[in-house]
Amino acid sequence: MKHSQLFIDSLIHPKKLAAYRLLPIGKVIQYTFLLITIVSVFSLGRFAAGMSVDTFDMDSLTGLTDYIEDIKWLLYPFTFLMLFVVTTMLIFAQIALYALAGLFILKAMKRRGEYRHIWRTTTFAITWATLLSMLADYLPVSSTVITVLSLFLTISLLIVAFTKYPKQPNIK
Template sequence: MNIFLQFYKSLFSPKDIALFRHQGIGKTILYVFFLTLLSALPTVFYSGSAIINGLNAIDETIDSNLPDFEIAEGQLHTEEEVPVTLNKNNFTIIIDSTGAVDPSVLSESGNTIALLKNEVYILAEGQEQTYPYTLLTSGTLTKNDLSDFLASAESLMPIIIPLIAIVIYIFAAGIRFIEISLLALAGLFIKKALAKKLEYRHLWRMSAYSITLPAIFFTIMTALQTAVQNGAIINWFVSLIILLLSIKEVPSHSSK
């Protein structure tokens, strides 16, 4: 059975998921990378859009509208005693060296770029990104330096965006493998309660396919920019239910 048919079957068939315990670990790992690729696509797209739109918005306002500032030793310094807020191209740009602006409040706003006291915050198309200044520079960065940097960064976008996509993908894959491993551990208790002769390696393979339905659901929600309340709980609950149903499909006398 090819990987695409496995993906289709994993969306609704615990019986097929139970059968996948027989396959080699290499094919299961390949499936996890495939599922991770699908689920990471919306995040990659919106993150790339956020960075490009954010650079464009700042570049158009930095010379004429932004107050003079300096980033030194990981902190933003300006002569402004209150936060400065500007609106440009459907983006809200905030300069705040006072520490008065709370990033958690910004998550409820529209497209936003905020140079805060210790970090830069970007919210675009529902995707949040936060970068401490220490990650961006180890020295001093002024308004003019930022203008020059943006000019260079815009020309490097065809390189930067793929690199960001790779980082997001690797991080997402790591989270998937941890999730599957924990789910398989829970499966040990389930198989014991159901008196099924399964080993951890079998449960790991089954867990890799059991997460398909919730993974695709949350991928669609991310693509639609729709927040899901208690998403982590729903994700684990659905995955456990599918794993439970899959374990029940395994004959009690068989471990292979």
């Protein structure tokens, strides 16, 4: 299965997310790193657009501005590496926490599933939240509203996907 198809299905077809719980973990991790790379490149672009020596307009900092101009070629790769590492930690932690919440929701819905299945489903369910967080600075809405909307959207997508998980057997 192609990553582009996984991306499109994550955005448009929430019921297919339940089927993706059976994908190999390698494919799911690849998709996660694709999202991380997209976020990191977008963040680096925003950093590069905002990084200007003109922001230092104090006369006493002319040596500093010259130094920044000299090492700018080194600053961008280091910044991208740091952005990638921090984004990786944040997204994996976000997936783990949503999956933990999803485990409780799955039990409340009386559906069968293991944490590893929920983790895979959650990876695809956070696609909308990731895109919203990237575009948050360009939307005329506060970051708190974006965070709550992302939380609600991800949990909603998980619930829709959980309806396609198998039901727990009735034990009498």
